[in-house]
Amino acid sequence: MNTRGLRSQLKDSVPVTGLCPQAGPYGVQDSLRRGFSSVKNELLPSHPLELSEKNFQLNQDKMNFNTLRNIQGLHAPLKLQMEYRAARQIQRLPFLPSSNLALDTLRGSDDTIGFEDILNDPIQSEMMGDPHIMTEYKLGIL
Numbered sequence: 001m002n003t004r005g006l007r008s009q010l011k012d013s014v015p016v017t018g019l020c021p022q023a024g025p026y027g028v029q030d031s032l033r034r035g036f037s038s039v040k041n042e043l044l045p046s047h048p049l050e051l052s053e054k055n056f057q058l059n060q061d062k063m064n065f066n067t068l069r070n071i072q073g074l075h076a077p078l079k080l081q082m083e084y085r086a087a088r089q090i091q092r093l094p095f096l097p098s099s100n101l102a103l104d105t106l107r108g109s110d111d112t113i114g115f116e117d118i119l120n121d122p123i124q125s126e127m128m129g130d131p132h133i134m135t136e137y138k139l140g141i142l
Contacts, residue, residue, distance in 0.1 A: 032129060033137060061107075080106075094138040095131040 029037050045051050052059070061084075065077035087102040104110040136142040 033134075093131065094134040095129065 031037075045054075065080070068076045068080065083106055084103065087100070087106055090098075090100075090102055092098045101110065133142060
């Protein structure tokens with residue numbers, strides 16, 4: 001039996017855990033904490049405008065910050081970005097859905113009903129679990 005060839009194959013092999021970024025400690029995705037995997041999310045964009053639509057809010061914020069900087073100076077977009085960051089950090093407990101009403105109010109989208117308001121209902125999500133375990137996982141205790 002030729003063991004030199006076997007050693008070189010083992011040395012050059014790629015670890016299985018490096019292939020899947022959401023893999024747990026045993027190389028398998030943790031479905032209880034992260035939900036079911038979806039092949040649809042891992043596909044490449046099928047149309048050039050798909051990436052533009054995905055990043056619409058980010059592009060809109062950049063354009064608004066640039067306009068605000070040209071009109072009022074550097075302090076205005078910095079203050080608004082600081083308020084956005086503070087509003088994003090406000091969350092409920094990990095097992096309760098958060099509406100991010102403060103962030104919607106800052107952006108001015110609290111009085112509009114969009115596609116994501118109706119079809120992206122967190123109450124209908126498949127993410128369920130024991131509240132104590134989910135809180136300990138979020139805090140890094142578990």
